[in-house]
Amino acid sequence: MSYQGATGEMSAIWRPRTEVPPLVRPTSSVRFVAPGSVTGGQFGLFHWEMQPHAGGPAAHFHRTFSESFYVLEGKIRLFNGREWVEGTTGDFIHVPAGGIHAFGNESDDGAAMLILFAPGVARERSFQELAEIGTSGRELTAEEWTELYARHDQFMV
Numbered sequence: 001m002s003y004q005g006a007t008g009e010m011s012a013i014w015r016p017r018t019e020v021p022p023l024v025r026p027t028s029s030v031r032f033v034a035p036g037s038v039t040g041g042q043f044g045l046f047h048w049e050m051q052p053h054a055g056g057p058a059a060h061f062h063r064t065f066s067e068s069f070y071v072l073e074g075k076i077r078l079f080n081g082r083e084w085v086e087g088t089t090g091d092f093i094h095v096p097a098g099g100i101h102a103f104g105n106e107s108d109d110g111a112a113m114l115i116l117f118a119p120g121v122a123r124e125r126s127f128q129e130l131a132e133i134g135t136s137g138r139e140l141t142a143e144e145w146t147e148l149y150a151r152h153d154q155f156m157v
Contacts, residue, residue, distance in 0.1 A: 001042065013038055023124075025131050027054035036120025044120040046127075049112045050076070056104025059157040060149070061097075067117045068094045069103060074111025077104050087113075100157050126152035 003009075015033065022029040027050065034045040050056070059079055069078060071087040078087045081100035087093065095101040105111045117123060129148065133140065140148065149156060 001040075022049075023127060023131055025134055027051045030127055032124045033114075034120075035124050036122060039120045041120045043116060043118040044123055046115045046123070047072075047112065048115055049110065050074075050105035051110055052105065052108050054105040054111075057102055057154075059100050059102040060154050061095075061100050061157065062117075062153045063097060063155070064153050065117045065119055065121050065123075066094065066096050066099075067101065067115060068092065070114040070116070072112040072114060074105065074109050075107040076111045076113055077106055079103065121153070123152070126154065 013034075015038065017031075020031045020033055022031045029049050031047040032044075033047050034043070036042070036044050039045075056077075059081075069076070069087070069092065071089055071091045073089055076087045077084050078091075078093050079085075079100070079102035080093060080095075085093075093101070103113075129152075146156075
């Protein structure tokens with residue numbers, strides 16, 4: 001999508017931090033800084049904070065969107081489909097659609113990163129559902145996990 005006008009337009013979107021409450025989980029929190037609903041579906045941008053030893057999702061891939069991770073602080077283990085690498089402040093990894101990846105915090109300190117995905121699919125619902133399951137203590141069967149992940153274009157490896 002490109003702009004074809006000659007004079008520009010007043011279309012910027014301002015979202016102060018106070019208007020983006022975090023979704024808090026026991027080991028992490030996420031702010032949906034710029035979900036696809038805000039960016040016209042062009043991309044999504046989330047701010048992810050992890051407690052020490054928070055772990056993270058196992059290796060997986062997405063069919064319909066890419067994901068990029070930019071480490072803001074701390075040490076985040078990133079799986080690039082071949083090996084685990086230790087990402088520190090300023091490190092970046094881009095995972096195209098279909099690329100196997102995973103991440104987690106195994107360190108004794110907290111960590112934070114930005115997650116950018118494109119196009120801007122509604123990823124926030126996936127994180128909300130996972131938080132609801134964790135909070136409720138509900139146990140899912142293997143089939144229920146597979147269905148939940150597939151509904152959100154996440155396929156475990």
